[in-house]
Amino acid sequence: MAEEIARRTPLYATHVLLGAKMVSFGGYEMPLSYPAGIAAEHRAVRERVGVFDVSHMGEFEVSGPDRNAFVQRVTPNDVGALKPGQAQYSAILTPQGTFVDDCLVYRFEDRVMLVVNAANLAKDWDYIVALKRGANVRLRDISAETGLLAVQGPGAESLLAPLTPLGVAMVPYYHFVQGKVAGVQCFVSRTGYTGEDGFELYCRAGALETLWHALVGAGRAEPCGLGARDTLRLEAGYPLYGSDIDDTVTPYEAGLGWIVKLDKGVDFTGLAALKRQKLDGVTRRLVGFKVTEPKLVARHGYGVYLDGTAVDVVRSGTVTPTVNCAIGITYLPVAHAKAGSHFAIDVRGKRAPAEVVRLPFVPRRTRTDSGGAAR
Numbered sequence: 001m002a003e004e005i006a007r008r009t010p011l012y013a014t015h016v017l018l019g020a021k022m023v024s025f026g027g028y029e030m031p032l033s034y035p036a037g038i039a040a041e042h043r044a045v046r047e048r049v050g051v052f053d054v055s056h057m058g059e060f061e062v063s064g065p066d067r068n069a070f071v072q073r074v075t076p077n078d079v080g081a082l083k084p085g086q087a088q089y090s091a092i093l094t095p096q097g098t099f100v101d102d103c104l105v106y107r108f109e110d111r112v113m114l115v116v117n118a119a120n121l122a123k124d125w126d127y128i129v130a131l132k133r134g135a136n137v138r139l140r141d142i143s144a145e146t147g148l149l150a151v152q153g154p155g156a157e158s159l160l161a162p163l164t165p166l167g168v169a170m171v172p173y174y175h176f177v178q179g180k181v182a183g184v185q186c187f188v189s190r191t192g193y194t195g196e197d198g199f200e201l202y203c204r205a206g207a208l209e210t211l212w213h214a215l216v217g218a219g220r221a222e223p224c225g226l227g228a229r230d231t232l233r234l235e236a237g238y239p240l241y242g243s244d245i246d247d248t249v250t251p252y253e254a255g256l257g258w259i260v261k262l263d264k265g266v267d268f269t270g271l272a273a274l275k276r277q278k279l280d281g282v283t284r285r286l287v288g289f290k291v292t293e294p295k296l297v298a299r300h301g302y303g304v305y306l307d308g309t310a311v312d313v314v315r316s317g318t319v320t321p322t323v324n325c326a327i328g329i330t331y332l333p334v335a336h337a338k339a340g341s342h343f344a345i346d347v348r349g350k351r352a353p354a355e356v357v358r359l360p361f362v363p364r365r366t367r368t369d370s371g372g373a374a375r
Helices: 012-017 038-047 067-074 118-131 156-163 205-215 226-235 271-280
Strands: 021-025 028-033 050-053 058-063 086-093 099-107 111-116 138-141 146-152 176-181 184-189 198-204 222-224 284-291 303-306 309-313 316-319 326-333 342-347 350-357
Touching: 012 021, 028 038, 028 226, 038 050, 038 222, 038 226, 050 205, 050 226, 058 067, 058 118, 067 111, 067 118, 086 118, 099 118, 111 118, 118 138, 146 156, 146 205, 156 198, 156 205, 184 205, 198 205, 226 316, 226 326, 284 342, 303 326, 309 326, 326 350
Parallel strands: 050 222
Antiparallel strands: 021 028, 050 146, 058 111, 058 138, 086 099, 099 111, 146 198, 176 184, 184 198, 284 326, 284 350, 303 309, 303 342, 316 326, 342 350
């Protein structure tokens, strides 16, 4: 069978021109880093402002009279609590209460939009379409026609403000506004995946390049790739689908129980299983850890051991620029899933000592943190 050709965002040529190292991710050719390197891009976001091309993300539009009721059924968070102009972190779940994907839900006056992970786009679409049944809704996959830039860092607001009449300083966390930025019609959401203040700008794919050039360059924002996006989100304790959460993990196990509204009055997919788990209690929990032996780094997939017994694998793990030591995420039995607990990780045949630490690794500096963000 022929290998699927990786897709490209509208900014592919721009990334190549900037000297980006391109990698395949979620079916797209994406910039891993630019010549300054991952650490410099990471620091730019923590200290100033960086811009990420995240146009690989998937966007599904739900319209029609039953749109809110339908998304209530598909996701565990309470869409009914959203006013138009608000967003929430949520998920798409299996009947077993595990993750098909995590997502963002945006409520407009006349429609709802779900933003999903690129690698799960086709799977998510098929799953949601199958749940439609008799609902009076129109579903549209608008991913290919939608461009998305993430403007992240303490300087994000002052970078955007002169480019738009929208009054971005007044936009609260997890709210959005619609209007022009640098002459491009967008909707601007105060959300992100870095733990810093920032905005995500959605526009028509054809206008993305204009927006990029207004934001990125000398005296403006640093272009940032997927490498820095990963180190930033790990420090902020945000989960990555396919590593930290997947279809074997429930929100309660992942420390995301706050997105599950058992009492919202809707029989959403996974409700019965999650009610049972809430009653019985979880047997394992997601934890953050640091490797306590210098010069050893715990990477994704390395075995995790308690008293010589394998209990999980490292879900995410690396050395990050702000923390400046080897950190990561795994799952441990509940009795050991507390700060100060010790366990071991198999680092290339050597059992490296590790200690559970509180998440996030770096304090989040979003406007008012609501505990999560989608990838």
